[in-house]
Amino acid sequence: MMEKIILKAQNEEELKNMVSRSLTLKEDETYQVKVLKHPKKILFINIKGEYEIEIVKKSDLKSSDVKTEKPRIQNEEKIFKKEKKDVRNPNNYDSKKNNIRKNYRNESPENEEKVIQNSQDDTNIDKIRGFFKEFIVNAKLDIKIINVKKENNGKYLVILDGKDMRFLIGEKGSALNNLEYLISTTKKFKNLKISIDSNNYKEKREKSLRDLARKKGKAVLATGNAVKLNPMAARERKIIHEEISFMEGLKTESLGEEPKRYLVIRKLDEKN
Incomplete structure (x- = not known):
C-alpha cells in the first residue's frame, strides 16, 4: 500500500509547496490529490481546504489520471449581495427565509436555535434572526443562534454558539468586529446597532x-x-x-x- 498523507492549504500554490516539502518521490513515482474539503473564504475569514495526498506508481496510472484538482475557493461574500437583492422584494425574501428555515431544520437538527420569546413584538428581531440563519446555512458553519434580543440601550444582541465560532471571532475579536461593521453597512440594517457575542466573549x-x-x-x-x-x-x-x-x-x-x-x-x- 502506497503512502497517504492529509494536508491543509488555502490555495493551489500553498498546497504544491507543502507537497514538495512533505514528500520524497522516486523517479517512477508521482502523487494524486483528493479534495476532502474545499477551501472557503467567508467574508474576511479564510478557512483552509483539506486534501488527501497519495503516492502512486507512474506505471499504474494512465496519463489522464495524473491530475491535481485545483483547490477551488468558495467565496461567501455573495451572501450579503443576496440579502440586499431580496430586500427589494419582501415576498421573495420571506419565502426564501421560510425555505431556509425548513432546510436548516431538516438537514441540521442539531443546529436549531433555542428560541427565546421577546417581551415586545419587534419585527427587527425576526429580520436579524432570518439574516443570520441564511448566513450560517450558506457558509456551512457549525454555529447555532441562541438568542436575538433588544437591549435597554437600543442595541440588538445576537448570541451565537458552536464549534466554528472561532472563525467568526478571529484573533482578539478582529473578525467579530469586522462582521459587525459589514452588517451595519447593509441597506437593511444600516439604521440598527447590532452586536454579536458568544459565551460572554x-x-x-x-x-x-x-x-x-x-x-x-x-x-x-x-x-x-x-x-x-x-x-x-x-x-x-x-x-x-x-x-x-x-x-x-x-x-x-x-x-x-x-x-x-x-x-x-x-x-x-x-x-x-
Missing part, C-alpha cells in the same frame, strides 16, 4: 483590555516612556481610554487611520 475581552490598560499604564508611570498599543476597534479603544482615565497622571491619544487606528499611553506632563 466580549465581557471576557473587556476584562482583558482593562487588565492590559492598567499594566501598560503602570509601566508608563514607572519609566516615563510612552507606550504604543496595537490597532483596535473603536469600541475597544474606548475601553482603554476609560480605564486609563481612572489612573492619575496618565492620558491616552488616538492616532492613525481606521482600521489601523491605535492608542498611545503617555504621562500627563509629557510633551508630544
Whole structure:
C-alpha cells in the first residue's frame, strides 16, 4: 500500500509547496490529490481546504489520471449581495427565509436555535434572526443562534454558539468586529446597532483590555516612556481610554487611520 498523507492549504500554490516539502518521490513515482474539503473564504475569514495526498506508481496510472484538482475557493461574500437583492422584494425574501428555515431544520437538527420569546413584538428581531440563519446555512458553519434580543440601550444582541465560532471571532475579536461593521453597512440594517457575542466573549475581552490598560499604564508611570498599543476597534479603544482615565497622571491619544487606528499611553506632563 502506497503512502497517504492529509494536508491543509488555502490555495493551489500553498498546497504544491507543502507537497514538495512533505514528500520524497522516486523517479517512477508521482502523487494524486483528493479534495476532502474545499477551501472557503467567508467574508474576511479564510478557512483552509483539506486534501488527501497519495503516492502512486507512474506505471499504474494512465496519463489522464495524473491530475491535481485545483483547490477551488468558495467565496461567501455573495451572501450579503443576496440579502440586499431580496430586500427589494419582501415576498421573495420571506419565502426564501421560510425555505431556509425548513432546510436548516431538516438537514441540521442539531443546529436549531433555542428560541427565546421577546417581551415586545419587534419585527427587527425576526429580520436579524432570518439574516443570520441564511448566513450560517450558506457558509456551512457549525454555529447555532441562541438568542436575538433588544437591549435597554437600543442595541440588538445576537448570541451565537458552536464549534466554528472561532472563525467568526478571529484573533482578539478582529473578525467579530469586522462582521459587525459589514452588517451595519447593509441597506437593511444600516439604521440598527447590532452586536454579536458568544459565551460572554466580549465581557471576557473587556476584562482583558482593562487588565492590559492598567499594566501598560503602570509601566508608563514607572519609566516615563510612552507606550504604543496595537490597532483596535473603536469600541475597544474606548475601553482603554476609560480605564486609563481612572489612573492619575496618565492620558491616552488616538492616532492613525481606521482600521489601523491605535492608542498611545503617555504621562500627563509629557510633551508630544
